[in-house]
Amino acid sequence: MFLFKIIKSKIKEDEYSNTIELYDAIPKYVWNQKKENIDLSNAIIIRYCNLRGKRFLIKIKPAIIEKKNFNTVLIYPGQREEILEDVLRKLAVEGKGKIIDGKAGVIFTLYELQKELMKIGHGYNLNEIKEALRVCQGANLECISKDRKIFISSSFFPVISLTTKNFLKENKNKGICYVQFNPLVNSAIKSLSFRQYNYTTGMQIRSPLARYMYKRMSHYWVQAHNLYPYTPSLISFLNCSPRELSLRISENIRAMKNALDVLIQKKIISSYKLIKKKYGRKIVDVKYIILPHRNFVEQIMRSNKKRKKIIKAALKINLT
Incomplete structure (x- = not known):
């Protein structure tokens, strides 16, 4: 299997990773609710979104996690799990990717993962990292298209293998872990429906909504140019995001303004106006009329060029 060889980026200084079709666009994380819960009666979060002309129903079921005091709580995948998954996918692109029985995953050590998280400014301790991995393994994601032609039900990480504390002590903190990615990620790799984006820039964005917007732009705004502005609507965009809509329109407008102002500071967009x-x-x-910064236009051009090379490489592999 040469899939990870194909997606691996050689542009080390820019530290690129990939966005995944459908999987990265659906509102699968929980940002604006209490992350831990003990009430099973209303534990399933239901959301709706429109993507590429299709209507999707999204169901998010929390993981059941046992704490040290043996109490169990329900934990939804949130910003911590989102950051963790992005880092694991970056490690996969850097050569840690592994295909087992046709399923895409990544091999790593907990300390390697912790080091990368610290490098990008997200310093979680090992217990937090292991809990986040277990949340991704225990939480379930369902994605159903309105026409019922697409249905997927799986945990965020269907398979995880972690080294134990005793093993780490006996082996001087050395131990290999493994995570299998969600089937939607695996499907996107096989169908080549992923796109390159600047991982370092994304991780420097502290606002979760601005980061989500940046990744969405990187994947869908393939003709970024002043002549081809990005034109999302407030209601549709926020409704499809993990933030969801607030009851007050003024709060939604303010949230969008804050996110767009961050993207201006990061030189991703140059300006925007409201209708x-x-x-x-x-x-x-x-309705927003968003114009790209030249840095973002250059990123998209590199991404488009990279995609052509990926398709060419995949065709060559299939022919040999």
Whole structure:
């Protein structure tokens, strides 16, 4: 299997990784709710989103995690798990990717993972990292298209293998771990429906909504140019994001403004303007006209070039 050889980036100084079709766009993380819960009666989070002309129903079921005091809690995958998964996918692109029985995954050590998290400014201790991995293994994600032609139900990480504390002590903190990625990630790798993006830039963005927007732009805004602005609507975009919509339109507008201002600071977009849709005097939606920064345009051009090489390499492998 040469899939990870194909997606591996040689541009080390820019530290690129890949966005995944569908999987990275669906609102699968929980940002704005209490992460831990003990109430099973209403534990399933249901969301809806529209992607590439299709309507999807998303169900997020929390992981059941046993704490040190033997109490069990329900934990949803949140920002911690989102960052962790991005780092693991970056390690896969750097040569740690592993295909086992046709399923894409990554091999790593806990200290290697912790070191990379610290490098990007997310310093979790080993217990937090192991808990996050268990949350990704225990939490379930369902994605169902309205026409019922697409249905997937799986945990975020269907298989994990971790080294124990006793093993690490006996082997001087050396021990290999393994994570199998979600089937949607595996499918995207096989179908080559992924795109390169600047991992370092993404990880420097502290706002989860701005980071989500940056990754979404990197995947879908393939003709980024002043003549081809990005034009999301407030209601549709936030409704498809893990943030979801607030009851007050003013809070939604403020959240979008904060995220877009961060993207200007990071030289991803150069400017934006609002077109307010009103019903009488009341604002009911906002359309955004977003123009890219030249740095982002250059990134997209590199990504487009890389994609052509990936397709060419895949065709060559299939023909040999």
